[in-house]
Amino acid sequence: MGPVPEQITWALPKGRIxxxxxxxxxxxGVEIAPALKSVGRKLLFDLPTGERVLLVKPxxxxxxxxxxxxxxxxxxxxxxxxxxxxxxxxxxxxxGRCRMAVAQPRxxxxxxxxxxxxxxxxxxxxxxxxxxRAKGIQPEIIPLFGSVELGPITGLADQIVDLxxxxxxxxxxxxxxxxxxxxxxxxxxxxxxxxxxxxxxxSRIIHGLRTTVEERARKVAASQ
Numbered sequence: 001m002g003p004v005p006e007q008i009t010w011a012l013p014k015g016r017i018x019x020x021x022x023x024x025x026x027x028x029g030v031e032i033a034p035a036l037k038s039v040g041r042k043l044l045f046d047l048p049t050g051e052r053v054l055l056v057k058p059x060x061x062x063x064x065x066x067x068x069x070x071x072x073x074x075x076x077x078x079x080x081x082x083x084x085x086x087x088x089x090x091x092x093x094x095x096g097r098c099r100m101a102v103a104q105p106r107x108x109x110x111x112x113x114x115x116x117x118x119x120x121x122x123x124x125x126x127x128x129x130x131x132x133r134a135k136g137i138q139p140e141i142i143p144l145f146g147s148v149e150l151g152p153i154t155g156l157a158d159q160i161v162d163l164x165x166x167x168x169x170x171x172x173x174x175x176x177x178x179x180x181x182x183x184x185x186x187x188x189x190x191x192x193x194x195x196x197x198x199x200x201x202x203s204r205i206i207h208g209l210r211t212t213v214e215e216r217a218r219k220v221a222a223s224q
Contacts, residue, residue, distance in 0.1 A: 006198045008051045008205070011070035013058035017186050020095040021074050024216075028208030062087060062189060071194035072205060077184045078163060082124045088195055090206045091188040094213055098165040100127060102179040105152045121151030122161040131161065131181050149173040 010030070012018050022033050030051060039045045043055045054070055061073040066085045076096055080089065118139040122128045125141045132139045142157050144150075151157035153173060163184060164170065164177055188209055195202055 006201055008072065008198065008201050009054065009070045010051060011054045011056055011061045011064040011073035013061050013074060014055050015058065017058060017074060017076070017096045018055075021093065021186070024093060024095070024209060024212050027212040028205065030205070030208075065189050065191050068191050068193055071191050071198060072202065073189050074186050075189050076186050077182070078124065078127070080187065080189070081182070082126050084126070086192060088190040088192055089187045090190060091209045091213060093186050093188060093209065094217070096184070096186040098163045098184045100124065100161065100181040100184055101164040101177045102131070102159055102161055102181065103149075103152075103164070103170050103175045103177045104159040106174050106176050108152075108158070118159065119151075119157045120159050120161055121148045121157035123148060124161055127181065128161040149175060 012021070012032075018036075022036070025032055029049075030047070031049065032047060032053060035045060035047055035053070044052070046052050054064060056064060058076065059079055061070075061075040062079060062083050062085045064070040065073040065075075066087055074093065078100055080087070118132070118137055119142060120128050120132065120139045121142045121144045123143070123145055125143050129139070129141055142151065148160045148162045149169060150173075151160050152175060159178075160175070161181065167177055170177060188206065190202060190206075
C-alpha cells in the first residue's frame with residue numbers, strides 16, 4: 001500500500017463568495033456542491049475525496065487558517081488587509097470583485113486637506129486609518145458594523161469607507177463615491193506551516209486553481 005494522503009481542511013466563507021467559488025473548486029478537483037446540498041445546517045463535514053470543510057463567516061476565514069485549524073481557505077482582499085494576518089496568498093481567484101471606496105453626501109463640497117477634522121464611519125478601521133494618514137489627515141474613526149451609509153445621513157460621520165459593488169446603495173442614500181482606495185477580489189489563502197508539512201497536496205490545489213483561473217481569463221478575453 002502507498003502512503004495515506006494527508007487530509008486537507010478548508011475554511012470556506014458562507015454566502016455569495018462560496019457560490020462563486022464552487023465551480024472553480026470543482027474544476028480544480030474539489031467537488032463540494034453535492035455535499036452542500038446534503039449537509040443541512042452542519043458547519044463541519046467531510047467530502048468523499050477526503051477533504052474536510054469548515055463553513056464560517058467570511059471575516060473568520062483568515063483566523064481559522066492562520067491558527068492552523070484549516071490548511072487553506074478563501075478570503076477577500078478587504079478582510080486580509082484589514083486583519084493583516086501571516087498567510088500565504090498564492091492565487092487571486094478573481095471572484096467577489098468590488099472595491100474599497102470613500103463616499104460622502106452628494107451635497108458635501110470641498111476636498112481633503114492636511115490637518116482637517118474628519119469623522120469617518122467604517123467596518124474597516126485599519127484600512128481607513130492607513131488611507132487617511134497617507135494623506136496627512138488624522139481622522140476620527142467611528143466603527144460601525146451595520147449599514148455604514150447611515151453615518152453621514154444622520155450626521156454621525158462626514159464620510160464612509162466601505163465596499164462598493166454597483167454603487168446602487170450609495171445612490172439610494174444620496175451618497176457619492178469620491179475615491180477608490182483599492183480593488184477587491186477573493187484569494188486562496190494557505191497556512192504557512194501547512195504549506196511545508198502538506199506540500200504535495202497543497203501544491204496540487206494551488207496548481208489546479210491557478211490553471212482554472214487562467215483558463216477562465218483566457219476564455220473571457222477571447223470572447224471580447
